[in-house]
Amino acid sequence: MLDATQAIDPEPVDLADSPLALRGLTVAYGDSPAIEAVDATFQPGQMTAIIGPNGAGKSTLLKSALGIVRPVSGRVTCWGRPLSRQRYRIAYVPQRASVDWDFPTRVLDVVLMGLYRQLGLLGRVRARHRDAAMACLSRVGMEGFATRQIGQLSGGQQQRVFLARALAQGADLYLLDEPLAGVDAATEKAIIDVLKSLKSEGRSIVAVHHDLSTVSTYFERVLLLNRHQIAEGPVLTTFTNANLHITYGGRLAATLPGAGS
Numbered sequence: 195m196l197d198a199t200q201a202i203d204p205e206p207v208d209l210a211d212s213p214l215a216l217r218g219l220t221v222a223y224g225d226s227p228a229i230e231a232v233d234a235t236f237q238p239g240q241m242t243a244i245i246g247p248n249g250a251g252k253s254t255l256l257k258s259a260l261g262i263v264r265p266v267s268g269r270v271t272c273w274g275r276p277l278s279r280q281r282y283r284i285a286y287v288p289q290r291a292s293v294d295w296d297f298p299t300r301v302l303d304v305v306l307m308g309l310y311r312q313l314g315l316l317g318r319v320r321a322r323h324r325d326a327a328m329a330c331l332s333r334v335g336m337e338g339f340a341t342r343q344i345g346q347l348s349g350g351q352q353q354r355v356f357l358a359r360a361l362a363q364g365a366d367l368y369l370l371d372e373p374l375a376g377v378d379a380a381t382e383k384a385i386i387d388v389l390k391s392l393k394s395e396g397r398s399i400v401a402v403h404h405d406l407s408t409v410s411t412y413f414e415r416v417l418l419l420n421r422h423q424i425a426e427g428p429v430l431t432t433f434t435n436a437n438l439h440i441t442y443g444g445r446l447a448a449t450l451p452g453a454g455s
């Protein structure tokens with residue numbers, strides 16, 4: 195189900211420039227489809243929010259974009275090429291709830307995982323790797339926690355550490371699953387500041403986002419999803435009350451500040 199707003203998108207992006215393009219993507223768990231026939235071409239150097247109710251398939255969309263779950267049908271390309279050739283250019287920050295925080299690992303070791311391509315097969319960590327990981331930790335304000343076990347961090351601190359790991363990867367596309375869920379205002383600002391600086395470097399950001407009141411402040415584009423893609427495009431023309439009502443099945447009681455009519 196595509197919305198008419200797509201037709202007035204001012205600058206359709208060339209497939210070769212798009213960090214992520216989904217074509218007719220359908221993913222199922224057993225017999226139950228989680229997303230169906232999603233067609234989206236994400237814009238380079240932009241921040242895009244994926245929005246939809248619980249169970250709409252948002253995490254599934256990110257996981258299929260990363261090759262973690264295999265589609266039943268459809269295709270994923272990154273910069274116009276098959277995902278398998280471009281996977282190293284994509285960083286992923288998973289939903290916090292999906293991570294085993296009891297795993298005995300220090301903060302610095304988590305961030306060093308982002309440097310896996312530089313560490314090579316033997317994984318020998320040298321001073322320059324530690325310095326690079328520390329620089330990423332300080333970018334998210336977590337340099338004082340390098341030797342802490344990850345299980346001993348607060349939720350917001352855990353989120354920052356995973357963002358630091360993604361930064362260490364030096365990716366061109368960042369996929370984040372609810373990066374702002376359950377974090378306080380200071381952490382939210384810290385994360386948004388980092389994402390904006392990535393964007394200013396020309397990198398692309400796609401984030402699952404639940405707080406409808408901040409969509410138009412933080413993002414330029416939205417993809418509205420409820421198993422089917424409801425609409426995709428610029429916030430101004432796509433994040434409308436009409437589209438939100440379709441997306442949430444009429445369950446949103448009031449009109450939203452920041453949303454178009």
Ligand SMILES: Nc1ncnc2c1ncn2[C@@H]1O[C@H](COP(=O)(O)OP(=O)(O)OP(=O)(O)O)[C@@H](O)[C@H]1O
Nearest residue numbers: 223224227228246247248249250251252253254255
């Ligand atoms: N591993 C799995 N096995 C079976 N079904 C799954 C699995 N993962 C997700 N699902 C189902 O697929 C559908 C989409 O789930 P998904 O987690 O992608 O939704 P979501 O939009 O990210 O939800 P939320 O906002 O609650 O995080 C749901 O009905 C969910 O129960």
